Amino acid sequence: MSTPVPPECCDDLDALSRALLAVTGQTATHEVLQMIVESARTLVGAEYAALGLPDGQGRFAEFYTSGVSSEQWAAIGPVPRAHGLLGVLMHDAHPYRVVDVQTDGRFSGWPGAHPDMRGFLGVPIVDRGDILGAVYVANGPDAPEFTADDERLLTILAAHAAIALTRARMFERNRELTLVEERSRIAQDLHDAVAQKLFSLRLTVGAAEALALKGDLDRSRVEFARVKELAGSALDELRAVVTELRPPAVREDGLVPALRKHIAVIGRAHPVEIGFTSDCDGRCQLPEQVEDVVFRVTQEALHNALRHAEPSAVTIDLRTPETGVVLTVADDGKGFVDDPARQGGHHLGLASMRERARRAGGRLRVESRLGAGTTVTLEVARE
Template identity: 55%
Template sequence: MPSEEAVPACDPCLGGIEAISTAVLAMSGHLEVREVLRRITASARSLLGAEYAALGVPDDHGGFAQFVVDGVSDEQWKAIGPLPRQHGVLATMLHDPAPTRLADVRRAPAFEGWPAAHPDMTDFLGMPIVDGTEILGAVFLANKAGGFTAHDEELLRILAAHAAIALSNARLYERSRELTLAGERARIAHDLHDAVSQKLFSLRLTAQAAATLVDRDPGRARAELAEVARLAAEAADELRAVVVELRPAALEEDGLTATLASQAQVLDRAHTATVAFEARQVRALPAAQEAAVLRVAQEALHNALRHSGAGSVRVTLTGTPARGAVLRVADDGHGFDPDSVRRAGRHLGLVSMRDRAAAVGGTLTLESAPGSGTVVEMEVPGA
């Protein structure tokens, strides 16, 4: 639907640059889609001085996948009822990239009314949020003293362009997180199959062998039962280790240093190998860096405890002068030839660890040789 008043071809909205900058910073500092939508809505309402604001993201079934409001109390929102459908003025905006500015939305040809508890609205300004040719959603403003102007429309257009970037980034982040979680689940399932399932299978066969030897060869039966006890203990260790990895790391509540210390302590109890942790002059890191360091530490510990035959593993986290940090995971296991492993098509999680480091601007190195143990070192920058 075209605007009622054309936007003048003049220097656009210089008076609103500072306000737009504040609004853009408010909505771009978040990565969760719901929070980004809320920030966009609140920023638009504050920027233009409107009484009400809303933002709708359409689904593929004639409704809204998400709908966020600002200026409406929780009690009012509950009284209004179900989310609106894509009809009337809202539907027009979701299929037309042009802005909509009306002196009285109730007189628009496409207006179809609203629920009884819905606040009364007159002047209206709506702006699609567009990424290329795709309309991601639309932001709606209503009831501004004196009505909306061409200047307001231009301010909202600029804000919507930045909102499209923030929303696209948030969607990519959430998709990346979903893929990461899926990968973690697949890896843990693989670990369960390779480690626990095989040990339980061996345990069952050994127990069957012991049962057949009880009368014929009691000495060998006792030896087989001792092996059953050993395999059961190893299976219990493996299960405890997997449970540790399934538990969500409390990064937000405890921070990286405390979380790593806790994980090392639990793994030390769960495995026969000694697991020690030390931190030196570590400052708080950005959330993305802390998450990457934790995941790399978990992967390196996984390799050391499950594959290296190590008697001890030492984890250190050291702060750098540039406010970054260096993670070091060293074991005294049998080591390996990295080139041979790579040629054989086995990666031991190295690709994943390097990708995690690179994603936060860090680097990852690995040193290992047969009989010499393994050292994984990751360095990340600070804020």
């Protein structure tokens, strides 16, 4: 005779099944992460839940919460550093459970607006020995303390979350690679089409000038009308491509996550060490125009360094103080003496970056020495 299964076991299995289906059904990384947090909170009946991904610099690259309102989150302030109990699970691939988090020796307090938490359970998200992040829950449903069953359920969820997160990242990397390839194709098409129009434009201007010098004003007017037509056509093509190449990842994921993804994709295509640091996560709270400019200038500066400077390393740093934004892209490549933005050709990328900075009310500085690398610095006010 089979042993009857307790009703609460079935309830746990049903809840776990729903949570796993919800998590694995997502393909966008930020959606997977938010679903893990929501599922963890629901699965163990916690009042609060959070999930953090480390950036390797003692902070969280991304941090997601459930049970905390947007007003509370804004009052709490910046994303916490990966220290104390939050940081333990970034280095130790074992669950951690405590009756009262405030009595733990590693508890270091929290901001005044932070909700009161007692019972705590943290479980690392591990993929083939690598700690991808950790999920945390606080304040159980009937008492602050979480049980061994809660830990077991959350551990199973975290194991499947690692698979779902890895899958989502692979999906987004493939998508990003496709976008990079498509942008390269569009850029080539644009170059070919606009180059032809500019060549025709140059010939037509020459013909118009020659006719004007001969005094044949009627025919020169015809040629100048053609000049106007060619210029307008080239401008229309440029606008169409610029519109198509808007950075959708910035609005979808946030500035810093979008930059990390782009840098990761570019890094796989070039044998160059590319480092990225930032003092904020995806919620940098910058105007859209500023975020777009920072993203585009980073793209262009990185592209220029990899294509022309022959560097062994490129470092990208983003600072977001209250007064404004400072982006620095530095390489250890061959450098240059004269400003290449004045030399035409492929170096027009620097002129494009300066124009982007100017339109955003900022400024771009380029410092370089022959054989000693190049540093591009963008400074833009928040408002």
